[in-house]
Amino acid sequence: MDPTSLIVPHAAAAAHAAWVKEKKEVVVLMLLTIDLEIQRNLAHFGAYDMLQELKAMFSKQSEQELLQTVREFHACKQEEGQSVSSYVLKMKSYIDNLERLGQPVSQNLAVSLILVSLNKDYDSFVQNYNMHGMGKTVNELHAMLKLHEDTLPKKDATPALHAIRAGRV
The missing domain is CATH 4.10.280 (MYOD Basic-Helix-Loop-Helix Domain, subunit B)
Incomplete structure (x- = not known):
């Protein structure tokens, strides 16, 4: 052998x-x-x-999660008084979720979706961004929006806060 x-x-x-x-x-x-x-x-x-x-x-659960994420992402608008940072982070979470679910969103589309759903305080920013065709990433846009937010006039406090400050309450 x-x-x-x-x-x-x-x-x-x-x-x-x-x-x-x-x-x-x-x-x-x-x-x-x-x-x-x-x-x-x-x-x-x-x-x-x-x-x-x-x-x-x-x-099936994944399909339902995708549908729900798209629905919430599409309906997401910056609310009056909401900081731009919390708003952009919320939008980024939807973008990350879509990528995790196999539906990645391009940077250009993500930036556009964020820009179109900002509140009216950012109209001049959006117009300037569109005129100059800046083509930034979501993170770069986030930083720019935070800088712009610092230049916005501070909103008046609520009427109740005015009353407290005036000593009427």
Whole structure:
């Protein structure tokens, strides 16, 4: 009997055993990172089948999350008195969510969507931005808007605050 003929099957068996061990480790890791109820339903699956089952379980949920994110993103407008920073961060969260859901938004479109939904205090900023075709990223636009916000006249306080300051309350 040739000694090399025993080496190849032994090496193949060792490689297979290592693969099986790693496959079990992946399954255990996957099970440990998911909800207990889902664990119970998936405990008997291998890694590949578990992924397929998870995709089937959550694809509808992902579609619903995409629809909801698009709806909220489209309806988002800067509210009167809302700081531009909190508004842009909210818009950025929608943009990040869309990317996570496999629907990335280009920088130009993201900037445009932010600009068109700013409140009227930023009309001159938007007009200036559009005339000069600045082509900035969302982060650059955010910094520019914060600087512009500092130049805006401070809004009058609420009537109740005026009354308190005047000593009428």
